[in-house]
Amino acid sequence: xxxxxLAITIGDPxxxxxxxxxxxxxxxxxxxxxGEFALLIVGDIKALERASAVVGVKCPQAVVTRAEAAGAPxxxxxxxxxxxxVMIGRICAEGGRQAFAAVEAATRLAQAGAVSAIVTGxxxxxxxxxxxxxxxxxxxxxxxxxxVSGSVMMLAHGNFRVSHVTTHCALSDVxxxxxxxxxxxxxxxxxxxLQRIGIERPRIAVAALNPHCGEGGIxxxxxxxxxxxxxxxxxxxGIDVTGPVPGDTVFVSMRGGKYDAVVAMxxxxxxxxxxxxxxxxxxxxxxxxxxxxxxxxLGLPVIRxxxxxxxxxxxAGTGTAxxxxxxxxxxxxxxxxxxx
Numbered sequence: 448x449x450x451x452x453l454a455i456t457i458g459d460p461x462x463x464x465x466x467x468x469x470x471x472x473x474x475x476x477x478x479x480x481x482g483e484f485a486l487l488i489v490g491d492i493k494a495l496e497r498a499s500a501v502v503g504v505k506c507p508q509a510v511v512t513r514a515e516a517a518g519a520p521x522x523x524x525x526x527x528x529x530x531x532x533v534m535i536g537r538i539c540a541e542g543g544r545q546a547f548a549a550v551e552a553a554t555r556l557a558q559a560g561a562v563s564a565i566v567t568g569x570x571x572x573x574x575x576x577x578x579x580x581x582x583x584x585x586x587x588x589x590x591x592x593x594x595v596s597g598s599v600m601m602l603a604h605g606n607f608r609v610s611h612v613t614t615h616c617a618l619s620d621v622x623x624x625x626x627x628x629x630x631x632x633x634x635x636x637x638x639x640x641l642q643r644i645g646i647e648r649p650r651i652a653v654a655a656l657n658p659h660c661g662e663g664g665i666x667x668x669x670x671x672x673x674x675x676x677x678x679x680x681x682x683x684x685g686i687d688v689t690g691p692v693p694g695d696t697v698f699v700s701m702r703g704g705k706y707d708a709v710v711a712m713x714x715x716x717x718x719x720x721x722x723x724x725x726x727x728x729x730x731x732x733x734x735x736x737x738x739x740x741x742x743x744x745l746g747l748p749v750i751r752x753x754x755x756x757x758x759x760x761x762x763a764g765t766g767t768a769x770x771x772x773x774x775x776x777x778x779x780x781x782x783x784x785x786x787x
Contacts, residue, residue, distance in 0.1 A: 450484050451563035451784045452519075453777060454556055456549035457490030458568030461533050461542040462758025463768035465490065465498035468568060470770035472522065473504045475777060484781055485521040487511075487562060489549045491528030497535075501766040513552060517561035527552055535764040538571055543578025546570035550585065554592045557749035564750035564780040565589075568773065569758045583615035586744050589751055597629075599636045599745040601708070602721040602755055603779065607701060608708040609717040610637040610745065621713045622669055625656060627677050630710065634681060634688055636745040637708050643786040644779075652697050652706040653678055653690030654716060660691045725755060725772075738769065741776045743783075750783045752776040 455471070458464030468488055479486055488495065492510060499506035509523040516525060527548040531541040553565045567585055575582060582588040590598040601610040610633050613624045634651060641649035653674055657667040664671060670691040678690045690710070692700070698720040701709050711717030725740035740755035754772040762768055 450482055451781060452485040452487060452517075452561070453564050453566055453780055453784075454487045454489050454516075454525075454553035454562040455566045455773075455777070456546070456553050456568055457488065457494065458549070458570045459542040459546045459574055459758045460491045460494035460528070461535055461537055461539060461574070461763060462569055462571065462760055463763050464568035464570075464758065465494040466502050466763070466766060466768045467754070467770040467773045469495065469498055469502055469504040469506065470768070471773040471777060472507070474770060474774050476522075479521050482521075484563075485519070487516055487519055487523050487525055487556075489525045489527060489553050490568075491533070491545055492524055492526040493528050494533065495524065497764075501764060503766070513556065513561075516556050517559075525552060525556075536760040538574045538577070538760070540574065540577035540579070542571065543574035543576065543580060545578075546575060547578060547580040547588070550588060551592060554589060554749060557751075558593070563784040564752065566773070566776045566780050567751065567753040569754055569756060571758045571760070585742075585751070585753060586614065589744055589747055589749070593748050595747060597632050598747050599633050601637065601640060601743045601745055602717060602740060603743060604721050604725045604740040604755075606704075606707070607698075607721060607724060608637075608641070609698075609721055610708060610710050611714065611717045612710060612712050614714045616714075618713060622656065622667075625669065625673070625712050627673050630674060631677055631681065632746070633710050634686065637710060638686055638688075640743070640745050640783075641707055644782050645786075646707050648687055649707045650705070651686070651688045651708050651710060652692045652701065653688060653710045654694045654697045654712055655691035656694075656712045658695075659693055721755070738772050739775060740772055741779045743779060750780060752780045752783070 511519045660670040674691040742753040744751040
């Protein structure tokens, strides 16, 4: 069996992406040398060479073209950089253009079967927009590049997994977007993803949109009229789904082992508990020193995992960025690629 090849995009070259890409490479290099998998780093070679000097990890020497990617050495670089300068720690259009170019190249390679999965580094949405690519984030970008609708963002921190009905939209738009059809799609995709990683009969909870599940209609009827009958129908089909469950207790229940995943109704409902668990904060400074957690895209024709943090422009170029989340994203990508 041929070892899977992963494409890692470095994200915005002005951020910490190049640094954590090399740190992650160092962390998994023994596994690559043992033939477990191969790694293709997609990004600006100049940014990687600059990061190499900062983090003290040797930059890969093999540089390949898209046509050579499938037969590349176990560790190689696909350069998407240009002559346009990018200043470390600064938002700029070129950083956004390169971040998009890396994702686009990795996606096309995945579609062609040249790589088994994509692992994305952090990009900056403002830079992306300045570069002419008007996406709300990676998930929407990948959906557009692969021509699909209805993709789902799932965050994972160990056995704590949260899928999202809506993500990057105004809170006032959530009720209209959280339709019965959309919730059903998210539950089904979440169930399939958990089965792929080895959970034979996943236990899924659907978080309520309103406080106390609407309190009998006093605080709204969405949970009563939309979620409740849907959950009943899915249970009749054999899916082990429960809901609606009040949003202020459902994550505690999952942490206690009652559920394998929670379907959250909106961005912050799902992101806050995952990041609260994932951030390792230094009490002496109040700043985070490491972050654990993975962002996984469901419903795409390609496998994509990602770090669960941003570009961290404030520490870019210092060599202090932690690569834990990226290494975890690599492990999740391999798990999904092997199950495929």
